[in-house]
Amino acid sequence: MEFKKCARCGCFFMSNNDVCCNCETRDRLDIAKLNNILNENTDFNSIQDLSIASGVTFNNLNRFIRNNKIDGLNNDFYNLK
Numbered sequence: 001m002e003f004k005k006c007a008r009c010g011c012f013f014m015s016n017n018d019v020c021c022n023c024e025t026r027d028r029l030d031i032a033k034l035n036n037i038l039n040e041n042t043d044f045n046s047i048q049d050l051s052i053a054s055g056v057t058f059n060n061l062n063r064f065i066r067n068n069k070i071d072g073l074n075n076d077f078y079n080l081k
């Protein structure tokens with residue numbers, strides 16, 4: 001276990017994850033929301049578009065994509081910016 005800074009809220013915590021336990025829940029909700037949106041519409045031209053449509057912040061969205069957390073979104077999409 002390492003002492004880390006949460007990628008989402010910036011607090012310090014002990015874990016092997018990127019985010020603290022509070023933010024794990026928030027991450028899960030965001031990812032569920034993104035997957036729902038992408039089930040209905042995959043016609044997004046950029047991460048910015050998807051961020052606006054989902055309400056998930058650009059930073060969090062980038063982090064999810066980088067960590068392959070979202071089905072159907074891969075690094076090709078990430079490279080579009």
Ligand SMILES: [Zn+2]
Pocket residue numbers: 006007008009010011019020021022023
């Ligand atoms: Zn946190």
